[in-house]
Amino acid sequence: MSDLHIRAAEPSELDAVLAFWKDAAEGTSISDDGTGMARLLARDPESLLLAECDGELAGTVIAGFDGWRCHLYRLAVHPRHRRRGVARALLAAAEERFVSLGGRRGDAMVLDRNESAHHAWRAAGYAREPQWSRWVKPL
Template sequence: MNDLRIRSAAPADLDAVLAFWKTSAEGTSISDDRAGVERLVARDPESLLLAERDGELLGTVIAGFDGWRCHLYRLAVRPDTRRQGIGSALLAAAEERFVALGGRRGDAMVLDRNERARHAWKAAGYAPEPQWSRWVKPLLDG
């Protein structure tokens, strides 16, 4: 994993990210378009994290912070590189970002039908909240 690089997306990356999500992310969202991702990066330039090796996109996560809550979206890893720690590295980078911003708990949007994702989030320490359709993880004690 030493050669894995995590960085924030730049506007020049957005077409590649959108194409990546079509092959590597489960399901789509109405905001999975150029305008939606441009708004995200313009509002919070550090929120869309990319995992790369040798310049090749292997994973993404959106780590959004609204000043009160930390939200995780679009954790996706290229299928042929899964189970190599890429998702874990992306989540660690997102959680470090949240802590630096003063965030106290991360929550993730996870499709109920996506068993593989549910297992991955659980392995990362997140747990479903039965009263909500989200999974959460405290980032700081207390």
């Protein structure tokens, strides 16, 4: 990448990130709205990492740490920038953040049907744990 830069998102960029996810992310989440994103940044201002390439938003990852566990969400790379190291750079930045906060293991939410994402996560050293299932209840 000619000019790849990773940084934390600013609250003023949340609408642009939400629009980006419509093109670059798989699926949607109940918290994919301005209110949910603003709440995330209010609680953990450096949790939403953006990758910019030549000044353009190329990718995102949410690297949330609750003081106990390190959670990765919304790893998304725009189709124009895929297979160029953007996801790898975002995950490296997220992992550095976790280590600096005292985190010991990162876990990721990955859609079962998103086979291309499975390859990316494996390449980054992550592995599925078959003994776990995600249980949810909308509030």
